[in-house]
Amino acid sequence: MTELTLAKAIGSGLRRALLDDEKVVLLGEDIGKLGGVFRVTDGLQAEFGPDRVMDTPLAESGIVGTAVGLAFRGYRPVVEIQFDGFIYPAFDQIVAQVAKLHYRTGGNVKMPITIRVPYGGGIGAVEHHSESPEAYFAHTAGLRVVTCSNPADAHHMIREAIASDDPVLFFEPKRRYWTKGDVDEDAAAVPMGTARVVTEGTDVTLVAYGPLVPTALDAAAAALDDGLSVEVIDLRSLSPIDFDTVEASVRKTGRLVITHEAAQSGGIGAEIAASITDRCFFHLEAAPARVTGFDTPYPASRLEEHFLPDLDRILDAVDRVMGRENSLTGWTA
């Protein structure tokens, strides 16, 4: 058991993967000597050499497309996209090649590619450095999409992602890179596709993932002071979504709040609200509420506190699903 930051926990997971399987190779911009702009790969090129930890030319489509070829040759490439907003030049290779090749070839060609993406806002960055593009990939058949919220999960989930024979989009909550927590490298990992109930509760189910899990926990604590018992679920996987866990919770609470940074329209929250309404229609006491980024581009950093869901906005939604008097009766989809 070691205390690590979330960034270092991913780094140690990458290191273990490199040690465990010689077919694992890392590709990305500035991941070598620099160790990545967030230092997640710090020291790995020094330890494993430039053949296994490769700085690539500056072209995201090129990186992912090259990874596809390596996968054809039996490798397990782990690709780093430097920031969320730079994944789009690789979109075609991801959705039309990485996602489809196993299906296209009737299962003959596996694509065990992990695409790491630091994502989300709250770090005062310039444009394109604070995006939450996860819904695009969760809507893409053939991909798995996961995200972690704490160091232990970060470590084990990156190893599970790399070990997976399917391609995995691995979203790293960049504003939580410096969060510390205990990591037991040898512990048995929770299967990657499952959600985790972080705090049990009886009144409201609050679903969060990635960077907003700590915010959700704060909200649950604040709600408790107010006499409300909120069950917080860390989704962990966005494709597949572990609806069984969410359904079980909502059947108990009858109320659902979902929060994410991505824009509301067509976000993960929409899918959860729709699916849970379908599964738990007669158990729901109120319409599921979404607390999300707005349908605007990510704004200038001096405005991001207004864009990002925070404790108050989450509590407001909790109040609303509880049917409490709340100025925001109009605060709906």
Add this chain to the structure above:
Amino acid sequence: MTELTLAKAIGSGLRRALLDDEKVVLLGEDIGKLGGVFRVTDGLQAEFGPDRVMDTPLAESGIVGTAVGLAFRGYRPVVEIQFDGFIYPAFDQIVAQVAKLHYRTGGNVKMPITIRVPYGGGIGAVEHHSESPEAYFAHTAGLRVVTCSNPADAHHMIREAIASDDPVLFFEPKRRYWTKGDVDEDAAAVPMGTARVVTEGTDVTLVAYGPLVPTALDAAAAALDDGLSVEVIDLRSLSPIDFDTVEASVRKTGRLVITHEAAQSGGIGAEIAASITDRCFFHLEAAPARVTGFDTPYPASRLEEHFLPDLDRILDAVDRVMGRENSLTGWTA
């Protein structure tokens, strides 16, 4: 009033736009002499010359990026993406530039770009020629997303899209290109962002768009034989979605079925189900049902009849929201 196919109705809309505004230029692959692979631009280069109807090199990012520069210079570019599956190389230019430039520049730079995309399946095509990528764009702030289902709408909506000062993704239901209908070029157009109630009904609201509107109408007719009154709404706009129209309908019927070809998870149907549940929670008699493509890549054409929503699957969902005995009680999200 002329009878035109949907393809020709778009062509005549493009022609009117070229006549009405000299800043309108068309760009795309094979749109000149060939008139596009679907002949939508047939005759336009001959009439307006290669300066206004331009064949471009084979590169979608290049086409859209060039259109951005033309828009900076005051032009209104209309871009043709040859098939749905070829839009992904342009994804970055669309979501990171076209969608954001107006916001980025505080409204100083307008992006009146129309991106035409023949989309959807049902034509027995090879891979990448039958996709429904609309949800990616509807989740992207800064874009408008529309789709037409009949020649009259096709004609007027393409003109509205080109006249819009915002970027518009214009999805053309390729399997309906040969559908005929009356077009009155001089009629007043219904505003682009509004939905249309195509058939009134009292029992179930059935929301469809693009290629599935005719299928939805067939289903409504079949349901009527069965004693059920189904109100069919042609959504027309996917961003924004005209929720007022859908809400008014659901308040009346209490039941909602949504159908689209795109994969279910994170599709437009999820957003509609979530938003309408939120707006009409106490009016709903059953959970909204979705009849969609599956969460698989688009399959080989000999399987597409199983992938695509059809009359029977829609009727099955109608039965389900009616609470009728139906073998598919398990048929949910």
Add this chain to the structure above:
Amino acid sequence: MSDDKQQEIDLAALEPDGLIQLVTPSGDRVANVAFDPWVADLTSEQLLAMYEDLVVVRRIDTEATALQRQGELGLWPPLLGQEAAQIGSARALRSDDFVFTSYRENAVAYCRGVSLPGLVEMWRGTALAGWNPFDVGMASPAVIIGAQTLHATGYALGCAKDGVDSVAVAYFGDGATSEGDVNEAMIFAASFHAPVIFFCQNNQWAISEPVGLQAQRSIADRAPGFGIPSLRVDGNDVLAVMAAMRCALDRARTGGGPTYIEAVTYRMGPHTTSDDPSRYVDETERAAWAAKDPIARFEAMLDGLGILDAAARASVAAKADQVARDFRSGCLGLQDPEPMSLFDNVYATPHSGLERQKSQYAAYLGTLS
């Protein structure tokens, strides 16, 4: 011929504008100091086998077009006119090389050992791909223009990592050269010194767009600026193509890195069976290229060498007939897939969301039957 230095010089001498030709359109064998050695070992049997290949793949192509007209295929992209470019290059490969192509490389697929029905599965719509890539050393065709060039580069990088001398080959068209991916592939290949060959069939057209819209200079002129030597070869000359390809393969196998080959040829047919080239093709140009036909030329050369006697001709004709029959019956024998196979192989391991949809659809189908 494996001395790196020597090759660099040979290649540089031909760069950028020489068009490598060993056989003229009228079938005369012309001497070429640099490239003759690369095909000097070919025996009469091997030359005849190449002739047979040329005839057979043209016959398959004709038959496929007929099958499409008869409604048995959804679409077909004819390779008429490009037989030499494909046979000359593909027959230079070893079985442990790996090929990443676009959709028109059906002669390449034939050479790699794809089964006859396998050639048409994706066009008939009974599957998305007609073969297991690992059985034949050839990926399923990439329909997204240019994407496969990066896959070839990555595969080549893997070969280098593995310390083997297998080579990856990317096939693509003149139109594809405009896609960002193809340029990125050159950059990655050059940067990683990957054993990959970029084989561009410049058939003068990308659907209705002439190559002049994509490139202001020869296609082959681009690669050198990226640090990749390039060869410009008469793509209708099967010997020249083979020589160029062998030269490039040798470079790749011996640590010389990537090579770019532009095979200058012509698409004699429509883009696909859905296309209407009368809207854009200039008949004079087409006629000029007809005079450079790759098969007629090779036939004339073999004739001149006295290799192609009546018996050989008859045997090739018989083989072509037989292949055409097998091809047709193989195509017609392709069965529609099982409905529930729709859900297979989306993932390598079960995905709970999709599993649910699958069981629901199975239940639904059950109610219908």
Add this chain to the structure above:
Amino acid sequence: MSDDKQQEIDLAALEPDGLIQLVTPSGDRVANVAFDPWVADLTSEQLLAMYEDLVVVRRIDTEATALQRQGELGLWPPLLGQEAAQIGSARALRSDDFVFTSYRENAVAYCRGVSLPGLVEMWRGTALAGWNPFDVGMASPAVIIGAQTLHATGYALGCAKDGVDSVAVAYFGDGATSEGDVNEAMIFAASFHAPVIFFCQNNQWAISEPVGLQAQRSIADRAPGFGIPSLRVDGNDVLAVMAAMRCALDRARTGGGPTYIEAVTYRMGPHTTSDDPSRYVDETERAAWAAKDPIARFEAMLDGLGILDAAARASVAAKADQVARDFRSGCLGLQDPEPMSLFDNVYATPHSGLERQKSQYAAYLGTLS
């Protein structure tokens, strides 16, 4: 110098490997038959003005780094070492030309007339862009590497359509040359013969990656293969840069089409204030480049010409002080935007979905206050 033929020859003569230099690192003016004429008209006043520009933009840059260290800016990308490349090129432009840059072109922005606080708005986070592109003929910086090269190409195409002789300029880095977009931009520009200049500042680094990872030959060697002539210029020589830029601009204005310029320079500072170059930069290399400093060199030349007297020096120093003060106070004066402005300008015309979110958030904010 507007005779097309003449220029083609001049350019060809320098392609591909000559490094255009008019002033040596020690400040000696060297004769260059082809490029001297392009700067022959510069008066002493103009030379002094360029000197002032160089000094002022370096001063702004230093001040911005200080502001970042003091927490007033979120981030800053220093241009230290690249002053000549930016001033020499930007001062060659007309106000009706239009510039599409990346994030490091703050000296270009200064020359275009961007206000001092405008230079830092996006780095302070008070807005996504610091100016109205149409006021200064310069787009807001593109953070997505390479994307702006296509915008410049499209804009140039528009200029050609409009029949005006304005020119579009794309500024980008050596790292950017690997992105598909930059290659596609060359293809489109060549195909449409667009009046665009591709101005690449090869500062040897893309964050921690040396240029050798992106390119195996000179960056300038790529464009000719696309049919675009290219110039390779000493990017630390402000006169040479201006000469090359004027030559390219003249070509573009007179129907000569696109030109590519590689300005060979060095990033003397970190990539941004967040970067730690000690992890990857070779100090010897950095020191060698320090000896080629663009300002010291130009100062020495002006000294040699007797133009830079004590009064001139004092006036430039005073100007730099003043600008630095104004810059700092302008920066500190930038106010946080109104919360509800978050919703402004997503669309040019109201979008019902967003309008609803806006009014709901306004109501919510109302309850908090």
